[in-house]
Amino acid sequence: MIQYTVRRVVASIPALIAVVIVVFAILRLIPGDPARYIGGENMGEDALQQLRERLHLNDPLHQQFLDYVTGLAQLDLGTSLLTQLPVIGIIGDALSITVLLAVTSVVIGVLISVPAGVLAAYSKFRGKDRTDNAVMGVVMLLDNVPSFWLALLLMMGLSVQLGLFPMSGDVGWDDPGQMAMRLAMPIIVLAVGTIASLTRVTRAAVLETLDKDYIRTARSLGTSERTILFSHALPNASLPIVTMTGLSLGRLIAGTIIVESIFSIPGIGTQLITAISGRDYPVVQGMVLVYALIFVLINVTTDIVYTRLDPRVRLG
Numbered sequence: 412m413i414q415y416t417v418r419r420v421v422a423s424i425p426a427l428i429a430v431v432i433v434v435f436a437i438l439r440l441i442p443g444d445p446a447r448y449i450g451g452e453n454m455g456e457d458a459l460q461q462l463r464e465r466l467h468l469n470d471p472l473h474q475q476f477l478d479y480v481t482g483l484a485q486l487d488l489g490t491s492l493l494t495q496l497p498v499i500g501i502i503g504d505a506l507s508i509t510v511l512l513a514v515t516s517v518v519i520g521v522l523i524s525v526p527a528g529v530l531a532a533y534s535k536f537r538g539k540d541r542t543d544n545a546v547m548g549v550v551m552l553l554d555n556v557p558s559f560w561l562a563l564l565l566m567m568g569l570s571v572q573l574g575l576f577p578m579s580g581d582v583g584w585d586d587p588g589q590m591a592m593r594l595a596m597p598i599i600v601l602a603v604g605t606i607a608s609l610t611r612v613t614r615a616a617v618l619e620t621l622d623k624d625y626i627r628t629a630r631s632l633g634t635s636e637r638t639i640l641f642s643h644a645l646p647n648a649s650l651p652i653v654t655m656t657g658l659s660l661g662r663l664i665a666g667t668i669i670v671e672s673i674f675s676i677p678g679i680g681t682q683l684i685t686a687i688s689g690r691d692y693p694v695v696q697g698m699v700l701v702y703a704l705i706f707v708l709i710n711v712t713t714d715i716v717y718t719r720l721d722p723r724v725r726l727g
Contacts, residue, residue, distance in 0.1 A: 416711055423707045430703045431483070431696070435476055438692050444468075445492045445690040466492055479696065488700075489693035493686075498697040501682060506701065508582060508594075509671070509678035513663035516598050520605025521656060527606075528613025529640055535614070536621045546610070554607035558600050562673045565596045579675055597674045601667065605659045612655045616648035623647075649720045657713035661706050 446462045447454070454462070463469045467478070482489050488498035527546055534542035570578045576595050583590060620626065621644055629639050668680030675681075679698055686694035 416715070419711045419714070420707065427700070427703055427707070430699060431480070434696050434699045435479065435692075438690070438695055439472060441690070443690045445692065448689045449493060479693075483700075488697035491686075491694050492691045493689045493694075498693045501694060502679065502697055502701055505677060505679040505682040507584075508676060509664055509667050509680065512594060512597055512601060512667055512670075512676070512678060513660055515594070516601035516663055517605055517656060517660045519598065519602040520609055520659065523602075524606045524609035525613050525645075525652065528610045529617050529645060531610070531614040532617035532621065533636075533640060535618055543614075547614070550607050550610045553603050556603065558604065559669055559673060561603060562596070562600045562670055565599060566673075569596060582677060593674075594676070597667075597670050597676055600670050601663050605663070609652065609655050609659065612651050613648070616651045617644050620644045620648040646720065650717060653713060653716050653720065657709050661709045664705055665702055 444463075446459055446466060446468055449462065449466075460469075467475065470478075479489065486499075488502070490496065491498055491501060494501070527550070531543045531546040534540070534546070566578055569575045576592055577589075581589070582593050617640075626639060626643060629643055630636075634643075664679075666680075667676075667678055668684060670676070671678040671680040672684060679701075683695065683698050685691070686698065
């Protein structure tokens with residue numbers, strides 16, 4: 412397993428190198444001047460040139476790229492042009508909140524969608540179409556609800572009207588209760604998408620498994636339906652469920668930008684928007700690279716989980 416993990420990580424290095432090069436080039440092609448953004452419209456030309464020199468923006472592009480790659484080799488992502496803070500510290504603070512949002516949303520989504528998918532599949536298999544149609548109708552409704560619209564709806568209902576959750580305030584680890592209240596509505600919004608997609612996958616996988624010969628054999632031997640469902644059918648249908656769970660986690664970590672912006676959550680999505688608006692090259696480059704590393708980690712972890720769920724899967 413260790414050898415497989417090392418091979419997968421090594422095989423991902425060319426993709427990571429491509430990400431570094433493409434992001435570096437695209438950022439320099441986007442119109443805009445970080446020095447002008449930092450100094451403001453009223454800064455004189457002489458002072459602006461001095462600021463560009465101090466930020467090394469006047470260096471040749473190949474020199475800027477060489478400095479960036481040299482820093483990466485030393486695990487140094489550079490310094491923010493806007494705040495002069497280490498990029499790795501900015502990403503660390505923001506990423507911890509985003510990962511908490513994404514992981515909690517996926518866990519809630521799995522806890523709801525897997526039983527719902529199993530129920531829908533079993534009902535369909537037994538000819539109880541009403542239950543199946545009811546579950547899948549709710550799933551289709553959730554799947555077609557835009558996240559920004561649901562976020563605004565929750566803010567109006569749960570925060571403005573009922574006052575159950577705060578719309579603003581600090582999000583810090585020093586006050587877990589306040590943090591949980593602030594993150595409750597964003598987690599609900601993110602979990603809805605996971606529930607919709609994962610329920611459909613679970614239903615399809617379990618429904619296909621229920622028609623297998625070993626399921627009919629277990630039923631003929633008098634095995635209870637609960638045991639058949641959760642000890643035979645669900646474990647053998649778990650590979651597509653695990654795949655969708657991994658994809659959902661990666662998608663949520665990379666796709667929390669809108670939700671974080673609406674709820675004013677200082678996660679990596681909000682920081683990325685700020686960095687792009689201010690042409691903060693080091694922060695954008697560092698965040699995109701972290702996104703790529705997260706996807707590699709999720710893919711490798713998903714493949715390893717396969718071998719624990721199905722002995723027929725071998726790492727090669």
